[in-house]
Amino acid sequence: MARFKLFIEFEGTRYSGWQVQKNARTVQGELLDASRKLFNTSDSELYGAGRTDAGVHALLQVAHLDVQTMLAPEVIRMKLNDYLPADIHVIEVEKTHKNFHARHDAIARSYLYQISRRRSAFGKRYVWWIKDKLNFKRMTEASKLFVGLKNFQSFTADDPEEKSTKVMIEEIQIKECDDLILIRIIGSHFLWKQVRQIVGVLAEVGRGKIDLSDISRFLSTQSDEPAKFTAPPSGLFLEKIYYQGENRLKTLEPVINIDSVHFRKT
Numbered sequence: 001m002a003r004f005k006l007f008i009e010f011e012g013t014r015y016s017g018w019q020v021q022k023n024a025r026t027v028q029g030e031l032l033d034a035s036r037k038l039f040n041t042s043d044s045e046l047y048g049a050g051r052t053d054a055g056v057h058a059l060l061q062v063a064h065l066d067v068q069t070m071l072a073p074e075v076i077r078m079k080l081n082d083y084l085p086a087d088i089h090v091i092e093v094e095k096t097h098k099n100f101h102a103r104h105d106a107i108a109r110s111y112l113y114q115i116s117r118r119r120s121a122f123g124k125r126y127v128w129w130i131k132d133k134l135n136f137k138r139m140t141e142a143s144k145l146f147v148g149l150k151n152f153q154s155f156t157a158d159d160p161e162e163k164s165t166k167v168m169i170e171e172i173q174i175k176e177c178d179d180l181i182l183i184r185i186i187g188s189h190f191l192w193k194q195v196r197q198i199v200g201v202l203a204e205v206g207r208g209k210i211d212l213s214d215i216s217r218f219l220s221t222q223s224d225e226p227a228k229f230t231a232p233p234s235g236l237f238l239e240k241i242y243y244q245g246e247n248r249l250k251t252l253e254p255v256i257n258i259d260s261v262h263f264r265k266t
Contacts, residue, residue, distance in 0.1 A: 001066050004073060005096040006031075006046075008061045011087040012233070013125050018052045018061070027052075027088055031063070034083035038076070039067050049102040049241040050109055053193065055233030057126070059112070059255065060091070062241040064102040108170060108188055108242040110249055113199045114235045114256075115181040123256050127180070128199075128235035134206030136176055142205040143172040143183070145215045146198055154218040155198055155226050156191035165191060174202075175252045181206075182252050184239065193230055200229030 008031070016024035020032065028048060035044050044067040052058060069076070073093040080090050116127035117134065146169050153165040168188040175182045183202065185195055201218070204210045218226055237255055242248065 001068055001098075003096050003098050003100060004065045004067070004076060005094045005100060005102070006063045006065055006090055007092040007094075008058065008063060009089050009091055010058050010061070011125070012052060012055050012057045014087060016054045017056070018048050018050070018058075027058075027061075028063075030084060030088055031080070031090075034080050035065065035067065037083045038079050039069055041068070043068065047102050049106045050189070050238065051192075052238055053196070053233050053236075056236045056238065057255075058238040060240050061238055062102045062106070064096065064100060102241070105243055106241050107244060108186055108248075109190060110184060110186045110239040110242070111190070111195045112237045112239040112252075112255065113183040113185075113195065113231065114237075114254060115183070115199075115203065116179055116235075117181065118179045125234055126237075126256050128203075128232050130203060130207075132207045134181065134203065135208065136174070136181065136206065138208075139181070139202045139206040140174050142202055142212055142215055143174055145212060145219065146172055146185075150219050152191055152194055152219075154221075154223040155194045155201075157193045157227070158191045163191075167191060167194065171248070173252050177252075177254050178257065180254050180257070182254060184249070184252055186242075186248060193227075196231040196233065196236060197226040197229065199231040199236075201226050203231065204229050 010027050015027050018027045020026050020029045032046055036042055046063055046065050049062040073095050077090050077093040114127045116129045119129055149168045151165055152167050156165060170186045173184040183199055240249060
């Protein structure tokens, strides 16, 4: 059995997230179907570096595939793409050692969220359009409160009784780019809906509806309030999976610049 490392991008609008589910179309499910067709076997396994919610996109998901084959990595890449729908694309395939694990070996993940301050005919599926005026400076100040090892029990749909809700947030970058506000969050891992709830709370700060003391309260005691502000999945992208020795992204650019309808190259 050979193990391959896959680098994947997908547009998540039509899918119920990454992970295989019964009676639902998922990205992992589509990749497994393509693998079965290519290798003419159901004796293959595919593991992703992380899950994504329904409607969330990925600029660079990493997965590992175990399958019995003599095909070269480039041939596997081309043939998998032949079987995949147009909104899922395997960027690269590498043969890797049998002990590599896409999820367990990852040391950090990066998510990018795009907020639009104007209505767009082209970018609706890739942004969250907020009509209200946002105070960018206040949002930037608020973002600093999330950095470090914190208890995000108020920022997840996971059950705190079932798993640890402590997460190390390495960095949050915020940038204005024409009519977009870009938010990059880099962390050790993320809880279910955590990124979307952080973004939603930052947007409420920008609207002037909550202040910094509210965030401190959410992080010190359990609260159901952040769930009310959960940002929609359309603006969220799994941006990068980091492994040992890899540098963090520094340049922050939009996936789609709605003012020039320019799509970012991955």
